[in-house]
Amino acid sequence: MNRVFVIGECMVELQRLADGQIQQGFAGDVFNTAVYLKRAFPDIELQLITAIGLDSFSDDMLQFFEQESLGTANVFRSQTKVPGLYAIQTDSTGERSFTYWRENSAARHMMQFIDQALLRQFSKGDMLVFSGISLAIIPAAQRPGLWQLLHALKAAGVVMVFDPNYRPRLWQNADDAKQQFALAWQIADIALPGIDDFAQLYQLTSPEAVQQFCAPFHINEVVIKDGKNTVYCLAEQQITPVTITPVSKVVDTTSAGDAFNGVYLGARLTGSSMIEAVTLASTAAGEVIQHKGAITPRASFAALMTAEKSKLAYTAK
Secondary structure (H helix, E strand, C coil): CCCEEEECCCEEEEEECCCCCEEEEEECHHHHHHHHHHHHCCCCCEEEEEEECCCHHHHHHHHHHHHCCCEEEEEEECCCCECCEEEEEECCCCCEEEEEECCCEHHHHHHHHCCHHHHCCCCCCCEEEEEHHHHHHCCHHHHHHHHHHHHHHHHCCCEEEEECCCCHHHCCCHHHHHHHHHHHHHHCCEECCEHHHHHHHHCCCCHHHHHHHHHHHCCCEEEEECCCCCEEEEECCEEEEECCCCCCCCCCCCCHHHHHHHHHHHHHHCCCCHHHHHHHHHHHHHHHCCCCCCCCCHHHHHHHHHHHHHHHHHHHC
16 A cells, blocks of 8 residues: 655644643644544554654654654654644634744754655655645745655655645745745645635635636645535536535534545545545544544544444445
């Protein structure tokens, strides 16, 4: 089975609890995607590409990677930098707000560790997942090196997966983001945007408008997430809506889209159709938003995915 690599940042997460206590964990968009993909599809090999420090938080983070069975051969350790950190608060509807401290993040400088040896680890058919945050955290002067890496992998037959995950505060301005995203759309084989990404950056609010936007890039498949609403699959110039069932109690929407991405990609890699993959991924996202923090308890999530995969297999028969 082909392998999945994710490139980006993992941060220290501080979650404020109802009693005023702080619970510490680890999270980051493509990292969350990796965790949920691996939990739902444990037979898929998953490798992280990131950088951490030499501090105790980094030691704990590395241990957490290994507990989640994520490959760490390309988790580089900076002598001078540390992991980024963020604090999260949620309101009564589960919507979240963040405060970040990532100026000294080791992951921002991961390109200094990446060389031709990384390229040789990939094989044709492997998958690389990157996001708008992966692009945004890299200093502008180091982005050409990242694009050189991505183009080399594309040329070698690696499947490129892009989640725009647009966060305005990470970019110098919207034009800077649009320029980098244009390069990402051109290289993507699979795109996993939220409708809010297009609304914020391009002022496009309908799946038809997104389809027209994506058409010139010839992306093989585009899956548009619209929160608790319909998910839209775009492939072969067709739009297929997939109705999802929203959960009744939302606790924390953090990483719902990331969980969706991971389970969707795992399902596609193991032979599910786009619609089957969306159905399973939506169930995963619905489970995640019923728990606080980006990463849910492992056992309950894995058990749910096993049960839901069995249902899909039975339905397919």
